[in-house]
Amino acid sequence: MGTHGETRPDALGRRYDEVRSYTERLAAKLSPEDQTVQSMPDTSPTKWHRAHVTWFFETFALAPAERDFAPYQDDYWFLFNSYYEAVGPRHARPMRGVISRPGADEVGRYRAVVDKRMREALADEEALAKTAGIVEIGLHHEQQHQELLLMDIKHVLSLNPLRPVYDGVRPPRGAPGGVGWKEYEGGLVEIGHEGDGFAFDNELPRHRQWLEPYRLADRLVTNGEWQEFMADGGYRRPELWLSDGWAHVTGEGRRGPLYWTEVDGTWYEHTLHGTFPVDPDLPVCHVSHYEANAYASWAGKRLPTEAEWEHAASLEPVGPANLADTESFHPHAASGPDGSLRQLFGDCWEWTTSAYLPYPGFRAAEGAIGEYNGKFMSGQMVLRGGCALTPPGHARASYRNFFPAGARWPMTGVRLADGGAS
């Protein structure tokens, strides 16, 4: 369900090896026991991610490409199907943590067998003609799961009283300074993917949107600013909150972002590279849409719409971004030239006020792969940009990430907007 650029066998084969081996490098930092834990219904065990992305290639690329196709294990189709109704029944998502067998090593063998068969299919012109498009989707799908693997293991390790370290280096010290604002005239603009590069179906078709004049903050909200919101009763003032958000925040007794803990009056933050006192210069992360919205109300601003965000991002030069390849696995303080929109394609996913809906003229693909994006267009909010857990090459201006408004375990942050469509 996407458009794709590179279908030459050598280029696709090389990308296949790169993406597949990166998953294994991320998982290699974890023991088999780490890889088995499911810490809540939304998260999946590392081992499950490794097997599921392999099942995706087996189901959608090998099955149509191989003349005498047989599944590696019949049971794996039940265990590692995520949500594809058209492919058949599947193991319940909240129960993925009970799959102690196959073990992490056996999942490694499954990956190796599928990789061997995939390399043969990628070298066979006839097979490649049938599968190049779906292989490209499979690679982008695996990159999505690389980010999920990191998001999920962060949650798993956060619940261990020993607070084990995954990996990564502490973000460099920074002084982000005050917020600057960039002005946009708005008017009739176009958003949605354009060009030959890969895009998921939900980024299409490109279409027109009307924007009133608006302004965007040139950096993300910092931890220091978030602490001012907390100190001013941000979590105790219902007038700042959406009704559903207030129910969330009071029901769960929240006092701060996910992964923040107060000890003797000091707030600490759990990260993938350890637990440290909250650094006021770093962007706040792991806040829900509800929290982001309440903060914006407190600040007398609002969140951007996804069309505003994309229009502004499409005008910015693509510079270096803090994605997973910096190996901080945590947002950095804003830096970069004045007058640019900083932290766009990395650091934290940015909540928008836009509900995740089909673009005008959206069509899901025929068959099971049509279930990839379209069927989730209900009850979720769009996030834009990318984060410090996003693999390089997986962030672009038209990319539409989406989560329910209460989700906090993705690496989510806040960019404020003002003016226009308030």
Ligand SMILES: [Fe+2]
């Ligand atoms: Fe998936």
